[in-house]
Structure formats: C-alpha cells, structure tokens
Amino acid sequence: MDIISADNKIIIIGAGLAGLSAAITLAKEGVDSVLISSHPSERAQSVMAEGGINAALNTKGEGDSSEKHFEETFKAGRFIADEKAVREMTAAAPDVVKELESHGVCFNRDENGNIDLRNFGGQKYKRTAFAKSDSGKQIMTALIDEVRRLEVEGKVERLSSHDFVTLLFSDGDKQLVSSAADNADEISDRDKRRCTGALVRNRYTGETIKLIGSAVIMAVGGLHGLFENTTGSLTDTGEAAAELFRLGVTFADLEFIQYHPTTVSSGGKRMLISEAARGEGGRLFADTGKDRIYFMEEKYPELGNLMPRDVTSREIFFMRKKYPVYLDMSDLPEEIIDKKLAGLARDCAKYLKKDIKKEPVEVAPGIHYFMGGIYTGADHETEIKGLFAAGECCALYHGANRLGGNSLLGAVYGGKKAALSALRYANVKCTPYAYYEEPPVSPAGEITAVRRILSDVLGVVRNGEAMRAALQELESLSSKEADFARAFLQCALFREESRGAHFREDFPEERDEYRRRSIAKVVQGVSVDHPF
Amino acid sequence: MKVKVNVLKKQISPSHYLTFEYEGEPDDSVAKLLRYYNEEALSRGDEQIAWECGCMINKCGACAMRINGVPRLACSSFLYEYEEGKIILEPLSKFPHVKDLITDRSAVFEALKRVNVYHAGPVHQDEKNLESRFESASCLNCGCCLEVCPNFNSGQNYTGAVAAVNGYRIAAAADGKAQLKEMRKAYAKHYYEGCGISLACHDICPAGIPVEDLISRSNAALVWGRRV
Numbered sequence: 001m002d003i004i005s006a007d008n009k010i011i012i013i014g015a016g017l018a019g020l021s022a023a024i025t026l027a028k029e030g031v032d033s034v035l036i037s038s039h040p041s042e043r044a045q046s047v048m049a050e051g052g053i054n055a056a057l058n059t060k061g062e063g064d065s066s067e068k069h070f071e072e073t074f075k076a077g078r079f080i081a082d083e084k085a086v087r088e089m090t091a092a093a094p095d096v097v098k099e100l101e102s103h104g105v106c107f108n109r110d111e112n113g114n115i116d117l118r119n120f121g122g123q124k125y126k127r128t129a130f131a132k133s134d135s136g137k138q139i140m141t142a143l144i145d146e147v148r149r150l151e152v153e154g155k156v157e158r159l160s161s162h163d164f165v166t167l168l169f170s171d172g173d174k175q176l177v178s179s180a181a182d183n184a185d186e187i188s189d190r191d192k193r194r195c196t197g198a199l200v201r202n203r204y205t206g207e208t209i210k211l212i213g214s215a216v217i218m219a220v221g222g223l224h225g226l227f228e229n230t231t232g233s234l235t236d237t238g239e240a241a242a243e244l245f246r247l248g249v250t251f252a253d254l255e256f257i258q259y260h261p262t263t264v265s266s267g268g269k270r271m272l273i274s275e276a277a278r279g280e281g282g283r284l285f286a287d288t289g290k291d292r293i294y295f296m297e298e299k300y301p302e303l304g305n306l307m308p309r310d311v312t313s314r315e316i317f318f319m320r321k322k323y324p325v326y327l328d329m330s331d332l333p334e335e336i337i338d339k340k341l342a343g344l345a346r347d348c349a350k351y352l353k354k355d356i357k358k359e360p361v362e363v364a365p366g367i368h369y370f371m372g373g374i375y376t377g378a379d380h381e382t383e384i385k386g387l388f389a390a391g392e393c394c395a396l397y398h399g400a401n402r403l404g405g406n407s408l409l410g411a412v413y414g415g416k417k418a419a420l421s422a423l424r425y426a427n428v429k430c431t432p433y434a435y436y437e438e439p440p441v442s443p444a445g446e447i448t449a450v451r452r453i454l455s456d457v458l459g460v461v462r463n464g465e466a467m468r469a470a471l472q473e474l475e476s477l478s479s480k481e482a483d484f485a486r487a488f489l490q491c492a493l494f495r496e497e498s499r500g501a502h503f504r505e506d507f508p509e510e511r512d513e514y515r516r517r518s519i520a521k522v523v524q525g526v527s528v529d530h531p532f
Numbered sequence: 533m534k535v536k537v538n539v540l541k542k543q544i545s546p547s548h549y550l551t552f553e554y555e556g557e558p559d560d561s562v563a564k565l566l567r568y569y570n571e572e573a574l575s576r577g578d579e580q581i582a583w584e585c586g587c588m589i590n591k592c593g594a595c596a597m598r599i600n601g602v603p604r605l606a607c608s609s610f611l612y613e614y615e616e617g618k619i620i621l622e623p624l625s626k627f628p629h630v631k632d633l634i635t636d637r638s639a640v641f642e643a644l645k646r647v648n649v650y651h652a653g654p655v656h657q658d659e660k661n662l663e664s665r666f667e668s669a670s671c672l673n674c675g676c677c678l679e680v681c682p683n684f685n686s687g688q689n690y691t692g693a694v695a696a697v698n699g700y701r702i703a704a705a706a707d708g709k710a711q712l713k714e715m716r717k718a719y720a721k722h723y724y725e726g727c728g729i730s731l732a733c734h735d736i737c738p739a740g741i742p743v744e745d746l747i748s749r750s751n752a753a754l755v756w757g758r759r760v
C-alpha cells in the first residue's frame with residue numbers, strides 16, 4: 001500500500017460542486033488540498049442540475065431580500081433545519097452567485113443585462129438564477145476551469161477514479177474542540193477521535209492509498225444508491241455514507257427524502273422534468289378522460305403549480321390514484337422554451353419522444369434529493385474532530401423539505417464554509433501515524449435487497465406497519481448498507497407525525513413535540529441510538 | 533425488440549466477445565441494456581460487464597464506448613437504431629484500456645491543462661458571445677471526438693478538438709489580450725499545428741456542440757488574435 005503523507009493538506013472526498021467549492025476556497029486561503037473522487041468532476045451528479053440556484057438578488061423590483069429567502073427556506077423545511085446555518089447561507093447567497101459569475105458561469109441575462117431570475121417552487125419571488133435548463137453543467141464547467149488553474153499551479157491535486165474506503169484516525173487533539181458538539185446536546189458521548197485522513201482505492205488499478213492530511217471534508221453527494229430508481233446519478237452510491245455510519249459518524253434527518261413532483265421513468269431510472277418548466281409557466285393537470293382538472297391551481301390559488309415539492313408530490317400522488325397527471329408546457333411562448341428550457345425540450349424529445357411545445361408529458365413523483373445526511377454544526381464539522389461534510393451528503397440547510405434551487409446554493413456555500421472551518425486544522429502538523437479499521441466486505445447482491453426494502457416503504461406516503469415489517473426484513477441482512485438502512489426506518493418510525501417530505505397516513509398531522517431533528521448513530525456495533 | 537449483443541471482454545487473455553440476447557423496447561438505450569445484464573448477472577452470481585455510467589441522460593459523458601464501431605454514449609443510443617438486431621460493444625480504442633468497456637480517459641483532462649483552459653485573469657462576460665460560451669461549456673469531455681480524430685493518440689502531444697471547443701470560452705472571456713499570452717503559445721503548439729481539419733469531430737459530438745464553429749472561433753482568437 002502506498003502511503004502519501006499529504007503534509008498539511010486538507011483531503012476532500014467528492015469532487016462535485018461542494019468538493020470543488022471547498023478546494024477553491026482553501027486555495028484562496030493559501031492551503032493546498034487533495035481532491036479525491038470516484039469519477040472525474042465532469043461526471044458528478046452536479047452536472048445534471050437543471051433549474052438553477054437561489055439568491056435574493058432582487059433585480060426584478062419585487063422587494064425580495066435575504067431575510068425573505070431565509071423565511072421561505074426555513075418554513076418549507078418545516079422549521080427543523082439549523083436556523084443559524086440557514087440564515088448565514090441565505091445572507092451569503094447573492095455573493096455566491098456573483099462569485100460564480102466571476103468564474104465565467106454563463107447565466108441567462110434579462111433585458112437589463114442583469115443575471116436573469118426565474119420563479120421556483122415554494123418561493124413568492126423571482127430568485128433562481130439559471131443557465132437555460134443546464135445550470136449545473138454550466139456552473140460545474142466554470143468551477144472545474146478554476147480548479148484546473150489551481151492544479152497547474154500545484155495547489156490542488158485531483159485524484160479522480162479513486163473510491164473512498166474508510167477514514168484514518170489519530171489520537172485526539174486536546175486544543176481543538178469541535179464546535180458541532182456545541183449543538184449536539186442530544187448526544188451525550190462526544191467523540192474523542194481525531195480524523196486525519198482517508199484510505200482510498202484506485203478504481204482502475206485496484207491500488208490502495210493511505211492519505212494522511214490535516215483534516216477531511218466529505219462531499220460525496222446524496223444517498224441515491226440506497227434506493228431503486230431516483231433522478232440522481234448512479235455515481236452517488238451511498239457507499240461512503242454507509243461506511244461513515246459504520247464508523248460511528250452521526251447522521252440526521254434520514255426520513256426526509258424529497259420526491260420531485262414531476263419525473264418520468266426512463267433508462268431504468270427516473271428522469272427529471274425540472275421545476276423550471278413550472279417556473280416558466282408549465283401547468284399540472286389531471287386528465288379525467290372528459291376534461292382537465294388544474295388541481296394545484298384550484299387548491300392553492302397563491303402559489304398554484306409552484307407549491308413546495310412535498311405538497312405538490314403528495315397532491316399528484318393522491319390524484320394519480322384517480323386520474324393520470326400531466327405537465328403541460330405547450331402554452332409557453334416558443335421563445336421561452338428555446339431561450340430558457342432548451343435542455344429540457346431536448347431531453348424530452350430524445351428520451352420521451354415528446355415535443356413539449358405541442359403535447360403534455362405524463363408525470364409522477366420520484367426520489368430526487370436527500371435532506372438527511374451527515375450531522376454537522378453550522379460550521380460543517382461533525383462530532384469527530386477534523387471531519388467535515390458539505391453538499392448533499394450533509395444534513396444542515398433543508399430541514400424536512402428542500403426548496404428547489406437551494407441545493408446548488410447549499411453545495412457551493414457549504415463547500416466554502418466547510419473549507420473555512422477546516423482551516424483551523426491546516427497548520428496542525430501531520431500525525432506520523434494514523435490508524436484505521438478495515439471495513440467488512442458487504443455480501444454480493446445484498447444492496448439490491450436493501451434498495452427494494454427502502455424504496456417499498458419510504459414512499460411519498462408511509463405507514464408504521466409496513467415500515468416495521470421492513471425493519472424486520474432487514475434483520476436477515478448483514479451488510480453495513482443494511483445497518484444504515486435500519487437507521488432510515490427507525491427515524492421514520494420514531495417520527496409519529498407528518499412533516500415536510502415525511503408523510504405518514506397513520507399520523508397525518510404535524511405535531512409540535514416533533515419539531516426537532518432526528519439523530520441516528522451506531523452505538524456498540526449495529527444498534528441505532530435514540531433517533532431523537 | 534430482440535437484439536443480439538456482443539461485448540468485448542478484453543481484460544481476459546485472449547480477448548473474447550461475450551454474447552447474449554436482450555429483449556426490450558425499441559426505445560431502450562444500450563445503457564439500460566447493460567444495467568439489465570449486470571443486475572441479472574449479479575443475481576446469478578456471474579461476472580458483470582465493467583463499464584462506466586452516471587447520469588443515464590447524456591449529461592456526464594461517462595458511458596462513451598464504441599457501438600458497432602462508432603464512438604457513442606450508451607445512454608443515448610437506442611435499440612431502434614440497430615434494426616438488424618446486432619449490437620457490438622467495444623471500449624474506445626484511443627485510450628489506455630482498463631477493463632471490458634472502461635478506458636482511462638485522463639488524456640482528455642490532461643489536454644485541457646496543456647492548452648491552459650482556465651482564466652488566467654479577470655473574466656469579462658460579454659452578452660454577445662454568451663451563446664457560444666454556453667456551447668463551449670457544454671462539452672461532456674467524453675472523448676468521442678478524440679476517438680474519431682485521425683491525428684489524436686493518447687499520450688502524445690496533440691490535444692484534439694477538446695482544446696478548441698473548451699478553449700473558446702476562455703479566449704472569449706479574457707479581459708485583455710495579455711491574459712491569453714501563454715494560452716496562445718500552448719494552443720498553437722498542442723492544437724493548431726497538429727489539426728488536419730478532418731472535422732470528423734464535428735459530426736460525432738454526442739452533446740450536439742457546433743464543434744466546427746467553436747474551432748474556427750478559437751482559431752480566430754488564439755491564433756490570429758481577433759476578438760471573438
């Protein structure tokens with residue numbers, strides 16, 4: 001095994017938007033980093049993002065503000081996100097978007113030459129900056145260009161095609177106190193370990209490398225690979241998260257899984273029809289065979305088709321029990337489709353053989369985003385000193401339900417914030433030794449069972465009986481993925497209420513006593529500690 | 533629709549083709565077919581086919597391979613396009629082979645470094661060239677254009693069209709010519725002097741990027757020093 005002592009470098013695992021943002025921030029602060037990813041950044045899920053990124057730029061004369069952005073984000077998350085963190089992120093959002101512009105992102109422009117903004121779900125103001133309907137790809141290209149410069153200058157080392165295997169630890173450093181622990185009053189046993197690196201494996205050669213650095217930032221994306229059909233990338237397998245869970249890293253809010261209202265089955269997974277379609281005027285309707293019911297507009301006169309995703313997905317779910325539901329973009333001016341939704345029109349033509357200018361598309365809710373993930377403080381540090389998390393793998397900003405456009409923001413801002421927080425370790429001399437625990441090999445094929453079990457019971461609508469049976473079924477499985485899956489179900493069962501994306505038909509009301517986050521971690525082997 | 537699929541299993545010596553039949557819808561993609569095969573193989577306990585994929589929707593460039601001899605993305609190649617019912621899958625041939633359908637395409641990323649595809653100074657965003665910069669930033673880095681290029685060989689100096697396609701957005705957003713000094717030298721040496729203008733790259737691009745147009749714009753800026 002090769003041992004690379006990365007001196008005082010910070011190790012970033014995951015090279016999507018959050019990982020790139022962290023690397024760029026560190027370089028600005030004069031700290032070098034190693035950027036590890038299973039696939040090159042160009043292939044990360046972030047390139048798939050379509051609709052845009054939120055920031056209260058307030059260029060439309062609507063009186064938008066960061067405070068309103070905060071309020072809408074916190075409310076859509078049903079009041080359980082980290083309030084301080086959300087406030088900081090929404091306040092920083094305009095600068096984040098301007099910084100992206102300074103890196104060359106080709107945002108659409110309005111008639112005044114400003115970055116154009118569109119409407120997005122759950123928000124009363126035009127607040128979503130976009131690059132047609134390929135926002136993720138355009139933002140990623142610009143940040144990759146910047147990281148390429150840093151690579152050439154020797155400030156970032158990119159090791160693409162490397163899988164995360166496990167974390168390296170060394171003795172705790174007494175002077176450094178994890179501030180995440182300040183928020184974690186629910187958890188009594190504070191972690192004494194200090195994370196100083198990672199074991200990674202080259203996917204092409206099989207060679208394992210022990211990377212010792214001064215701190216580690218996890219930016220491994222969402223938990224898509226633990227479920228059957230999602231809109232996400234197949235590169236986001238959830239394996240890294242399952243390994244962290246096995247190591248005793250605390251997770252939060254796992255029961256909150258975002259179903260995007262408008263997805264279609266394609267290529268053996270779900271294809272997204274971006275919220276941008278409705279942001280630009282697309283309408284949902286149910287087809288009774290005789291006429292069309294514009295059920296969202298009828299029931300929610302103010303926001304109509306742009307209600308938050310949890311609400312819209314549920315409405316579609318129940319409506320589909322009676323009638324098929326369609327998304328109609330055929331009334332949109334051709335110019336809007338060509339200038340703002342070109343990518344979406346292209347995808348529908350290629351994969352669904354539909355001309356969206358002429359015909360509606362039948363849609364159904366599909367898994368799209370994980371509000372839950374690694375538990376951190378507002379500074380993005382976990383309970384393990386020197387271990388940080390950012391991007392979709394980190395549960396911090398979105399509470400029980402994420403607003404569209406807030407996760408690109410959370411990834412860029414979170415990567416930056418994690419990097420700035422990790423700076424406090426940057427000058428700590430590398431430990432000469434670091435230990436790790438060889439992870440167990442998961443039995444072949446078990447992940448298929450885990451995916452089926454979770455997907456079956458963690459739908460748009462859930463019930464206790466089915467989830468208890470699923471928990472029972474998981475008992476026969478032994479992989480770390482199965483242990484992790486248990487935590488999802490325990491959190492979902494424990495939360496005997498309906499909040500945001502977690503809707504239980506046996507407890508359909510939101511209950512005040514549950515207005516808090518769910519916390520899950522492994523204690524003594526496999527059991528999951530107090531979900532709350 | 534039934535198709536007979538031959539997949540080159542190259543890591544085993546001697547190389548051989550794995551042959552199987554797949555019955556699916558005409559609209560099924562080759563990527564869907566491969567996923568299906570691997571799921572079945574997993575449940576049978578058989579060896580899977582090694583290949584790379586991510587988005588399954590033509591956005592990440594991971595799944596590039598030779599399909600009936602033509603470099604394409606498996607997730608945007610559909611069964612109905614192969615009416616004769618025969619599909620041969622092989623790895624790209626211009627890049628170091630890893631396993632089955634996987635090749636190491638680091639050469640694409642190295643090429644972009646070699647011609648300085650990054651902003652060496654402040655970025656000047658001009659609405660007039662926004663559309664072309666957008667096209668330039670849409671490159672999937674899949675390597676299909678390099679696979680068909682008669683002059684490109686991985687490990688050698690010539691970068692192929694990725695340099696011109698991606699270089700454009702840098703050239704077009706430079707705040708003054710001085711910023712492009714190093715890039716112009718590198719571009720001439722590693723791209724311009726090696727291009728034989730076969731333009732095979734233009735037709736093959738799976739992202740539908742107007743490659744020829746971006747090449748001529750990049751040449752104008754980076755060889756002749758014009759504003760683009």
Ligand SMILES: Cc1cc2nc3c(=O)[nH]c(=O)nc-3n(C[C@H](O)[C@H](O)[C@H](O)COP(=O)(O)OP(=O)(O)OC[C@H]3O[C@@H](n4cnc5c(N)ncnc54)[C@H](O)[C@@H]3O)c2cc1C
Nearest residue numbers: 014015016017018038046050051052164221391392407408
């Ligand atoms: C189709 C689609 C459209 C979307 N549109 C929008 C939108 O318009 N606006 C918005 O705000 N959000 C959108 N989202 C959500 C948003 O794109 C993601 O949440 C965000 O891009 C996540 O960024 P990230 O950096 O956290 O992770 P990712 O981009 O997923 O990157 C994860 C990185 O981790 C690496 N990795 C994963 N596992 C391992 C491992 N085991 N070992 C090593 N490396 C590993 C991967 O290779 C990758 O580099 C969309 C999502 C999808 C799927």
Ligand code: FES
Nearest residue numbers: 586587588593607
């Ligand atoms: S899997 Fe992403 S382009 Fe084919």
